Amino acid sequence: xxxxxxxxxxxxxxxxxxxxxxxxxxxxxxxxxxxxxxxxxxxxxxxxxxxxxxxxxxxxxxxxxxxxxxxxxxxxxxxxxxxxxxxxxxxxxxxxxxxxxxxxxxxxxxxxxxxxxxxxxxxxxxxxxxxxxxxxxxxxxxxxxxxxxxxxxxxxxxxxxxxxxxxxxxxxxxxxxxxxxxxxxxxxxxxxxxxxxxxxxxxxxxxxxxxxxxxxxxxxxxxxxxxxxxxxxxxxxxxxxxxxxxxxxxxxxxxxxxxxxxxxxxxxxxxxxxxxxxxxxxxxxxxxxxxxxxxxxxxxxxxxxxxxxxxxxxxxxxxxxxxxxxxxxxxxxxxxxxxxxxxxxxxxxxxxxxxxxxxxxxxxxxxxxxxxxxxxxxxxxxxxxxxxxxxxxxxxxxxxxxxxxxxxxxxxxxxxxxxxxxxxxxxxxxxxxxxxxxxxxxxxxxxxxxxxxxxxxxxxxxxxxxxxxxxxxxxxxxxxxx
Numbered sequence: 001x002x003x004x005x006x007x008x009x010x011x012x013x014x015x016x017x018x019x020x021x022x023x024x025x026x027x028x029x030x031x032x033x034x035x036x037x038x039x040x041x042x043x044x045x046x047x048x049x050x051x052x053x054x055x056x057x058x059x060x061x062x063x064x065x066x067x068x069x070x071x072x073x074x075x076x077x078x079x080x081x082x083x084x085x086x087x088x089x090x091x092x093x094x095x096x097x098x099x100x101x102x103x104x105x106x107x108x109x110x111x112x113x114x115x116x117x118x119x120x121x122x123x124x125x126x127x128x129x130x131x132x133x134x135x136x137x138x139x140x141x142x143x144x145x146x147x148x149x150x151x152x153x154x155x156x157x158x159x160x161x162x163x164x165x166x167x168x169x170x171x172x173x174x175x176x177x178x179x180x181x182x183x184x185x186x187x188x189x190x191x192x193x194x195x196x197x198x199x200x201x202x203x204x205x206x207x208x209x210x211x212x213x214x215x216x217x218x219x220x221x222x223x224x225x226x227x228x229x230x231x232x233x234x235x236x237x238x239x240x241x242x243x244x245x246x247x248x249x250x251x252x253x254x255x256x257x258x259x260x261x262x263x264x265x266x267x268x269x270x271x272x273x274x275x276x277x278x279x280x281x282x283x284x285x286x287x288x289x290x291x292x293x294x295x296x297x298x299x300x301x302x303x304x305x306x307x308x309x310x311x312x313x314x315x316x317x318x319x320x321x322x323x324x325x326x327x328x329x330x331x332x333x334x335x336x337x338x339x340x341x342x343x344x345x346x347x348x349x350x351x352x353x354x355x356x357x358x359x360x361x362x363x364x365x366x367x368x369x370x371x372x373x374x375x376x377x378x379x380x381x382x383x384x385x386x387x388x389x390x391x392x393x394x395x396x397x398x399x400x401x402x403x404x405x406x407x408x409x410x411x412x413x414x415x416x417x418x419x420x421x422x423x424x425x426x427x428x429x430x431x432x433x434x435x436x437x438x439x440x441x442x443x444x445x446x447x448x449x450x451x452x453x454x455x456x457x458x459x460x461x462x463x464x465x466x467x468x469x470x471x472x473x474x475x476x477x478x479x480x481x482x
Contacts, residue, residue, distance in 0.1 A: 033206075033208060038160065039199055047111070047130055049073070051072045055072070058120075072123065076127045076131045077425045079132060080422075081226075084421045084425060085422050087140070087421075088415045088417075089218050091418075096144065097203065097207040100207055103137040106130070111130060114126035139421050145158070154402050155344045155399075158402045159340045161340075161398075161401070171330070176322070177323045177327065178326050178327075217275060219275075222279075225267060229261040229263075232253045232257025232260060233430060236255075237437065265281065280412055283415055289408060291473060293420055301428065302389075303431075304431050331387045343394050352402075364464055403474075
C-alpha cells in the first residue's frame with residue numbers, strides 16, 4: 001500500500017484528492033472491511049444515548065425514580081468500561097470476522113431482550129448485554145484502521161470514524177425523540193434490530209481477517225479487578241451527596257474503586273515484564289498518546305454530561321415534547337457528522353494544534369453559556385449553543401484519536417485502542433454521574449434551573465483542562481512510518 005505514496009513522502013500531501021487517493025490505494029477488501037465495521041459501530045454506539053430522551057417516559061411506564069432510571073445510561077457506559085480492557089486479549093485471540101460476529105451477536109441479543117423486557121430489571125440486563133457487544137466493536141474498528149490505512153491517510157479516515165464515535169451519541173436523542181412521539185419506547189429497539197441483523201449477515205459473508213492472531217493468555221485477576229475499579233468509581237460519583245444520611249456507602253465505593261484501580265495498574269506493570277498484560281500500559285510511554293487520551297477524557301465528560309442534561313432542561317424547563325427535543329438537538333449532531341471528514345483533511349494538512357486549541361476554547365465558551373440558561377431562555381439560542389459545542393467537539397475528536405494512536409507500534413494497536421476506549425467510557429459514565437449528582441443536590445435546595453446551571457458550570461470548569469491539554473498537542477510521525 002505504501003509504494004504508491006512517493007509524491008507524499010517528501011513532506012506535503014495533496015489535500016484536494018486525499019479521500020480519493022486513500023480509497024484508490026487500499027484494496028477493495030480493506031475498504032469493505034472498514035465500511036462494514038463503521039456502519040455496525042454507528043448502529044451500536046447510537047444506542048449508548050438513545051435512552052436519554054426516553055428517561056421521563058420510562059420513569060412513568062416502569063414506575064422507577066430518576067436516580068434508578070439513570071442507570072440505563074450509566075450502566076451501559078460502565079459495562080463498556082469493564083469489558084473494553086479485555087478486548088485487547090479478544091482481538092488478539094479471535095479472527096476479525098469472529099470478533100465482529102461476537103460483538104454484533106451480543107448487541108442483537110441485547111436489543112431483542114430490551115424490546116420485550118417486562119420491567120426495569122430485564123431492561124437493564126438487556127442494556128448490559130448490548131454494551132458487551134458495543135465494547136468489542138469500538139477497539140475492533142480502531143485496530144483494523146491502524147492496520148489497514150497508510151499513516152499519511154489516517155486523518156481523513158479517522159474523520160469518517162468520528163461520525164460513528166461522536167455523532168451517533170449526539171443523534172441518539174433525536175432518533176429516540178422521533179420514535180417516542182409516535183410509538184412505545186420498545187420501538188427504540190424494534191427499529192434497530194433489523195439493521196443490526198443485516199450488518200451481521202453482511203459481516204458474516206464479506207469480512208476477512210486483518211492482522212495476525214496471537215496466543216496470549218487471559219489474566220483473570222486483571223479481569224476481576226476491573227469490576228470494582230471502574231464500578232466503584234462510577235457508583236460512588238453517582239450516589240455521593242444524594243442522601244446525606246447514607247454518604248458512607250458512596251464514599252466507601254470511591255475508596256474501593258481507587259484502591260482497585262491502583263492494584264489493576266500495578267498488576268499490568270508486573271505482567272508486562274513476564275507475560276501479556278490485559279492492558280499493555282507501555283502505550284503511555286508515548287507522550288502524544290498520553291496527552292490525547294486525557295484530552296478525550298475531558299471531551300467525553302463534557303459531551304455525555306450535556307447529552308443527558310440538555311434533554312432534561314428542554315423538557316422540564318422549556319416544556320418541549322420528546323420529538324421536539326430530538327429535533328432541537330439534531331443540528332448539533334449533523335454539524336459534528338458533516339465536519340468530521342473536513343476536520344480529518346485539515347488535520348492531515350495542519351496537524352492537531354490549531355484544531356484542538358480552537359475546539360477546546362469553543363467547548364469552554366459554550367458550556368459557560370449553558371450555565372447561564374434560565375427559564376426565560378430562547379429555544380433558538382439553545383440550538384445555536386449546542387451546534388457550536390458540536391463544532392468544538394468535532395475539532396477535538398479526530399485530531400486527538402489520530403495523534404494519539406499514530407506513534408504506537410503495531411503490537412500496541414489493540415491495547416492503545418482498548419485503553420483509549422476504556423477511559424472514554426469511564427469518563428462518559430463519571431461525567432454523567434457527577435453532573436447529574438450536582439444537578440440533583442442543587443435542584444433539591446434551590447430549584448430545577450439552579451441545579452442545571454450548577455451542573456453546566458461544573459462542566460465548564462472541567463473543560464478548562466481541555467484548553468491546557470490542547471496547547472500541548474503536536475504532530476506525530478508514528479512508528480508505522482518505517
